[in-house]
Amino acid sequence: MKFNKNICLGIESTAHTFGIGIIDFNGNVYSNINNIFIPESGGLHPYQVREQHLNNFMRVINQALLEARCSINDIDLITFSQSPGLGPVLKIGALVARMMSQINKIPIVGVNHCVAHVEIGRLMCKINDPLTLYVSGGNTIVSAFESNRYQIFGETLDLPIGNLIDSFARLVGLAHPGGPKIENLAHQSEKYIPLPYIVKGMDLSFSGLFTAARRLVKSKDYKKKYDLKDIAFSLQETAFAMLTEVTERALAHTDKSEVLLTGGVAANKRLQEMIRYISQEHDARFEVVPLKFAGDNGVMIAWTGILKYKEEGGNDVSDTYVKPKERMDEISIPWRS
Numbered sequence: 001m002k003f004n005k006n007i008c009l010g011i012e013s014t015a016h017t018f019g020i021g022i023i024d025f026n027g028n029v030y031s032n033i034n035n036i037f038i039p040e041s042g043g044l045h046p047y048q049v050r051e052q053h054l055n056n057f058m059r060v061i062n063q064a065l066l067e068a069r070c071s072i073n074d075i076d077l078i079t080f081s082q083s084p085g086l087g088p089v090l091k092i093g094a095l096v097a098r099m100m101s102q103i104n105k106i107p108i109v110g111v112n113h114c115v116a117h118v119e120i121g122r123l124m125c126k127i128n129d130p131l132t133l134y135v136s137g138g139n140t141i142v143s144a145f146e147s148n149r150y151q152i153f154g155e156t157l158d159l160p161i162g163n164l165i166d167s168f169a170r171l172v173g174l175a176h177p178g179g180p181k182i183e184n185l186a187h188q189s190e191k192y193i194p195l196p197y198i199v200k201g202m203d204l205s206f207s208g209l210f211t212a213a214r215r216l217v218k219s220k221d222y223k224k225k226y227d228l229k230d231i232a233f234s235l236q237e238t239a240f241a242m243l244t245e246v247t248e249r250a251l252a253h254t255d256k257s258e259v260l261l262t263g264g265v266a267a268n269k270r271l272q273e274m275i276r277y278i279s280q281e282h283d284a285r286f287e288v289v290p291l292k293f294a295g296d297n298g299v300m301i302a303w304t305g306i307l308k309y310k311e312e313g314g315n316d317v318s319d320t321y322v323k324p325k326e327r328m329d330e331i332s333i334p335w336r337s
């Protein structure tokens, strides 16, 4: 294919996904290929993930180029997830990006992964200035744009929501990812068992909820007075009501007229229903990011890199080191000022 527009290749490598997205500077997507590490048991071990990404990155890149029907010579910009995430895993994406950039003399741009989740939502849902609920295995953030930044209005103080659900699923012997399986079980029950509901100011705490759910599974009443589907239902209802409360308060405070739901947990129909309800109550338009762009992917990294590049040009090579702890509210967003 001959391109008459500038083309960007984006590399996602913050956690379990090594993703490559190829898009043009107008936001047309040519490929979106992900290789996802799935642990055989337990959680994500950064060094195991790193090995998988190291062993697969070239295959994913070649597949993405093939699908986009282009070669590295057609690429005008390389972008990569520079923050936040697991240090050893972030470094693989950064290394691959720096190599491709230096060998082929292509400008390079580092991107904050959380900002990318919002930007791809704005692009795909044709939405301008949303309040965003970003819920995934590694993050739980309520954010909106104010004073040149994506400010964080609420966040988890301990476990991210996806991690809570996955950990509970693992405890009861369900394979990773637990989210869809817990949703399916929850759908089969309406029996609510009270669980700790912990909202502190605008922040959330899920660790007590996990402990209480585990206690229910270990109790002598388990499979007598209630069963797994009742716990799944109660866990979802409690955790999602907490998320909904904080999102609604942020919506009332910021007075935004759009609400965006993103991250892997955005796939959950019950959560969508609750956030849609409060959006309607506040006359706000509600959008869920299309699921192939809601979870981690290279396209969101490509698109956010393009926005940044158009304003500021490429990163200096000395500014391509990874920042595992960088928060989305620490960086200014020049393309929205």
Ligand code: ATP
Binding pocket: 014, 015, 016, 017, 135, 136, 137, 138, 139, 161, 162, 163, 165, 166, 177, 178, 179, 180, 183, 263, 264, 265, 266, 267, 268, 269, 294, 295, 296
């Ligand atoms: P991040 O790096 O942004 O924290 P991540 O590495 O967790 O993201 P994602 O693909 O965004 O990756 O999200 C994966 C999470 O989404 C997992 O915790 C998974 O269980 C959860 N999930 C997927 N589908 C559902 C669902 N239907 N209901 C609830 N959770 C879901």
Ligand code: FE2
Binding pocket: 113, 117, 136, 263, 295, 296
């Ligand atoms: Fe993510």
